[in-house]
Amino acid sequence: MFNFPTVKVLGASRPTILVQGGMGVGISLSTLAGAVARRGGVGIVSFVALDLIVGNRVGRELSYFEAAKLEIEEAIRLSNGNGLIGINCMAILHSYEDSIRGAVAGGARATFVGAGLPFSLPELVDRAREEAGITTDVAMVPIVSSVRALDLICRRWKGRLPDAVVVEGPLAGGHLGFKEADITNPAFALEEIFGPIYEFSQRNGNFPIIVAGGIWDRSDICRWIDAGAAGVQMGTRFLATFESGASEDFKKAVVAVESDGIIVAIDPGSPSGMPFRIIANSAGYLEALLRKGSICRWQYMLHNKTCKALESTNAFCICKGLLTAIGIDPDLVDHPIFTVGINAARVKEIKSVDEVIDELTGFSQ
Secondary structure: OOOOOOEOOOOOOOOEEEEEOOOOOOOOOHHHHHHHHHOOOEEEEEOOOHHHHHHHHHOOOOOHHHHHHHHHHHHHHHOOOOOEEEEEEEOOOOOHHHHHHHHHHHOOOEEEEEOOOOOOHHHHHHHHHHHHOOOOOOEEEEEEOOHHHHHHHHHHOOOOOOOOEEEEOOOOOEEOOOOHHHOOOHHHOHHHHHHHHHHHHHHOOOOOEEEEOOOOOHHHHHHHHHHOOOEEEEOHHHHOEOOOOOOHHHHHHHHHOOHHHEEEEOOOEOOOOOOEEEEOOOHHHHHHHOOOOOOOOOOOOOEOOEOHHHHOOOEOOHHHHHHHOOOOOOOOOOOOOOEOOHHHHHOOOOEOHHHHHHHHHOOOO
């Protein structure tokens, strides 16, 4: 079984796998992932648009492979050899395979994959390890929202089991793996979907279950560890940190937002077709409400060579919106889209990663 690093959490019944969420575009980069891993957590780099982001930083064009490799290497350097560095990918996007290969070549020890069922992940990781001459294990961690999805993955993996599974509930930020009607349905709350997935794990090798979506403080962590979870994944708590890749305007918007200012965008929504939790007064979303057309020269959301934002008025251009939200504005127009989890309204100030982890664990450095 893969050996994930753990942190001690005051009041928890056992050590906890603490995973920083893979927030894209450009929120979860090497600076954030390295800082979390330095404190013994699992620091995650988001793969979306790394070619542009890292390419801008180094001053030359990069392939998806090169960008993922460089960003993972930098995150490992910043971790000071502590914790663990992994990559978060969306299985439906065309940059998925090259990004996994680059991350493994750069030394990533874990692959977290959602937004689609990662049926080919074992073969992809095996090939990436062989290409790079990597002999250490690389954890394969699918992100699911139902036991049915997990069962399908395990069947397709033909006897290979996940090294861990992230169970993501409907209170998470960004893309949500639920139908619109299910997001507010109590039957699909994290507390309800966790049980069947945990039981599936118990029957199939007892791999770790990591819960995500609405986890906020130490009491939440202790509650889930006592319920049988091996760890938690948290995005919003790390979104408004100094080390986050979010722009200053994004961080200030998170500090200022109230609960009624957080919505799930559907129509218009993400070109992926998945529900998408955001701050409602994001300029990019307000622009989309006016049904303004969009020409996207980045096209990171291509799926089967198409993007709904280029074909339909019920999808906004997520590339422009999310790139602006990290201070990269390809069209020199202010139209950010700010993605958040349900607990963003509880963020009252910008803090360092160290301060956040001190609060979450009950221990200071």
